[in-house]
Amino acid sequence: MTAPNLNAAGQANPRLFWLGLLLYVVCWTLIPTLSQSNLPLDTIEGLAWGHGWQWGFYKHPPLQAFLLEVVSHISFHASLGYFGLSALCGGITLWAVYHTGLLFTTPPKALLATAMTATLPYLTFLIPEFNPNVLSLALWALAGYFFAAGLLKQKTSYWAALGMVFALGFYAKYSIALLAISFTAFLLRQAETRVWFSRPHPYGAACIGILLLMPHLQWLAAHHFLPFAYALSRAETTNGFYTTLTSAGGFLLAQLVTLIPVLLLFATIREKGRAEMPSISSRLLAWLAFAPTLLTLVAALLTQHHPRDMWGMPYLSFIPLWLVVRYKTSTASNLFYRLWLGLFSLAGLGFAINQAVVFEKPLRGQFPGRLLAQSVARIWQEHEGDVPLTTIVSDSWLGGNAAFYNPNLANRPQLWLDGNASISPWINPETIRRTGILLLWPEGTSPPLANAPAFKGHLILPWQVTHTLTGQPIPPVSLNWAILPPYTKGLKF
Numbered sequence: 001m002t003a004p005n006l007n008a009a010g011q012a013n014p015r016l017f018w019l020g021l022l023l024y025v026v027c028w029t030l031i032p033t034l035s036q037s038n039l040p041l042d043t044i045e046g047l048a049w050g051h052g053w054q055w056g057f058y059k060h061p062p063l064q065a066f067l068l069e070v071v072s073h074i075s076f077h078a079s080l081g082y083f084g085l086s087a088l089c090g091g092i093t094l095w096a097v098y099h100t101g102l103l104f105t106t107p108p109k110a111l112l113a114t115a116m117t118a119t120l121p122y123l124t125f126l127i128p129e130f131n132p133n134v135l136s137l138a139l140w141a142l143a144g145y146f147f148a149a150g151l152l153k154q155k156t157s158y159w160a161a162l163g164m165v166f167a168l169g170f171y172a173k174y175s176i177a178l179l180a181i182s183f184t185a186f187l188l189r190q191a192e193t194r195v196w197f198s199r200p201h202p203y204g205a206a207c208i209g210i211l212l213l214m215p216h217l218q219w220l221a222a223h224h225f226l227p228f229a230y231a232l233s234r235a236e237t238t239n240g241f242y243t244t245l246t247s248a249g250g251f252l253l254a255q256l257v258t259l260i261p262v263l264l265l266f267a268t269i270r271e272k273g274r275a276e277m278p279s280i281s282s283r284l285l286a287w288l289a290f291a292p293t294l295l296t297l298v299a300a301l302l303t304q305h306h307p308r309d310m311w312g313m314p315y316l317s318f319i320p321l322w323l324v325v326r327y328k329t330s331t332a333s334n335l336f337y338r339l340w341l342g343l344f345s346l347a348g349l350g351f352a353i354n355q356a357v358v359f360e361k362p363l364r365g366q367f368p369g370r371l372l373a374q375s376v377a378r379i380w381q382e383h384e385g386d387v388p389l390t391t392i393v394s395d396s397w398l399g400g401n402a403a404f405y406n407p408n409l410a411n412r413p414q415l416w417l418d419g420n421a422s423i424s425p426w427i428n429p430e431t432i433r434r435t436g437i438l439l440l441w442p443e444g445t446s447p448p449l450a451n452a453p454a455f456k457g458h459l460i461l462p463w464q465v466t467h468t469l470t471g472q473p474i475p476p477v478s479l480n481w482a483i484l485p486p487y488t489k490g491l492k493f
Contacts, residue, residue, distance in 0.1 A: 017098055017111055021091050024118055027348060028087040032128035033080045035352040036365040037464050042131035043082055044369070044400035047072060048415040051403070052426030055219035058226040058417075060132050062216065063171035068130065077409050086130040089138040090123045096141035097317055103145075103152050104285055105325045112269065112332055115340055116320035119261035122313045124347035133313040135172035139165055140179055140314035144288045147183050150201065151193070151284065159201040163208030170213055174227070175311065178299075182291040192280055226423065236306035247307065248300045254309040255293060255316060261343045262320050268336045271328040282326070289322035358468045364397075368461045368477065372398070373405035375459055376481070380438055383483050391432055393419050393448045394440040398479065402440060413438075419448035436486040443478040456482035 039047075042064075049057045050069030056062055067085060075081025097117050101110025117123065127134060143165045150158035169176035187193045187202070196202055220227070238244040292315040300307045355365050380389045389406070392399045393416040403413045416437065417424045441447050443458070461477040468474060 014107075017114065020111075020115065020118070021094055024094060024123075025084075025087045025091040027344075028090060028124065028127055029080065029084040031348045031351055032083040032086075032355075032365075035355040036079070036083075036128065037355075038365050038367045038369045038401070039079060039082060039404070040129040041364045041397060042129050043068065044364075044404060045396040046131065047404050048396055048400040048417070051412060051414060052424070054425060055215045056223065056227065058223075058423040059230050060173060060227060061171045063168060064130065064132050064135055067135075077404070082130055083128050086127050086134050089130070089134045090118075090127045092138040093123060093141040093317055094118055096138070096145040097321055100141075100145045100148055100288070100318065101321050101325075103148050104281055104321070108331065109324045109329065110321070112329070112336075113321035113324045115332075116262045116265045116324075117317055119265065119340065119343045119347070120316060121258050121261070121347065122316065124344070125351050126310075126313070128351070132173035133310055136169065136176060136314040137317070139169040139172055140176065140292075141317045143169060143176070143179055143183075144318060148284060148288065150205075151196075152281070156201060156204070159205045160208060163205035164212065166205070167209040167212035170209070171216060174231075178292055178295055182287065182295055186284065186287045186291070190280075190283070223422075223425070238304045238306055244301055244304045248297050251300065251307040251309060251312065252293070252297060255312045258312070258316060259319065262323070264343070265336060265339055266320070266323050266329075268333060268339060269324075269329040269331075271330055273328045274326060275328050285318065285322050285325055289318040356465070358463075358465050358474060360468060362463050362465060362474055366464050367401065368464055369401035370405045371461050372459070372477070372479075373402045374407060375461065376402045376438060376440070377407050379457065379459075379481060380483065384436060384485060387435065387486065389413050389438060390435045391416055391427065391437045392440060393437050393452075395448070398440045398442070416448075419450075419452075434486055437484050439482045439484070441480050443480055447480070447482060449484075452484065453482045456480070 045059075046064045046068045049062070050065035050067075050072070053066075053069070054062060057065060068082065071081040071085050075084075094114050094117060098110050098114040101113050104110075105113075122137060127137075143162060146158050146162040146165055149155070150162055166176060166180060169179070187196050238247050293312065296307050296311060296315070299305070355363065358366065376392070377389065388408070388411055390411075390413055392402050392413050394400075394402065395418055396415070399415045399417070403415050406412055414426060415424070416427045416432075419439075421427060421429075439447055439449060439452050447453075457480070459477075459479040459481055461479070463474050463476065466474055
């Protein structure tokens, strides 16, 4: 199995690819930086975890949190760094799509497919919230490239890189196991690829991945496999075959809607007929494009679980490439370029408008996180003077904002999540007894520690936007706070 012999009818200038990639990364770094005043939920949550430096966390593996914590120091806590990290993941995805395209087709067609991929909502409107899904978007695309290159070019280095990427993928989100199953199934399904099981390359890749995962595997064993328990607690089951079928159909429909920009662009270059390519290469590219989605649908039908739409974020990246390779296409016309620019610009404009206007209820990106942190720091100083605030007890959103936006950037407080020691293993009880803690919780709910005072004070915070699109005022954020000063008697953990 070798790469097809490609005689390009014309060559794409590599500088055009790199210019487009730079344009994408810069735009999707600046658009959310300039329009979104507060970091989104998953980013705030990841920053709260990353400040604890663990090899795992109760919801997810640690890679997202590690990267956020590193960027927080490099960027001096500027939002540009976090949004740039998300945009970089999108850029890596496009790099992988383009170079995978070079394995199957001519450079001009690979460039067309990459441009079409850049209009997917998963790579535009939804890219700014840096979370495990955004990380998976990049790592699944890289895994697809190295798997295809390993099969077509038959070089050990690509298989070694595949093992490393899979390890990073597991450090990002366990769902990459689906991609491992997909690749294994492809190797098993035909005689041309089954020969790889008699070669050391797949086993070497697996060994590299497992060795790199050892610290996380040890953490999982030591912490009773917390992320899996959390996933099981959040799993949504369906009731009956019809409900299961409807749920799976809804997931598929959501992915098809996401493909609308790609299909519009493809319609401008589509010609009659199918392109000629080796059958094994055709099957490999189709597998990269569609197997994860099909496996998710099959799993949902067999297990009667509801697949979430955002699970599809890393699934669609190779579909534009499959379209331009599988069907005859013309060179990009002025209509293609105008439509591409319009779709790309519309996504950026739509994101900015969505952050500036409140349609029904305010978004997390409009939350008064800085005001909350400033208020918390002031309250602590008024009661505890020069004693530094080291620990906030709250949920990941309120406490995460209060900790991340704390004015003392050099000594950001730790977050004790919900007062639950099992999901906050970075908390040291002796340190808390020595330094005290501040508690935050929404008004009308119970405090996060059972032995905390029921009430100490209120915080009323206005949103950064004050009215909905219909003119209705937005109720302010209403919180309770309490302080347990150093050496509080009776404080239990």
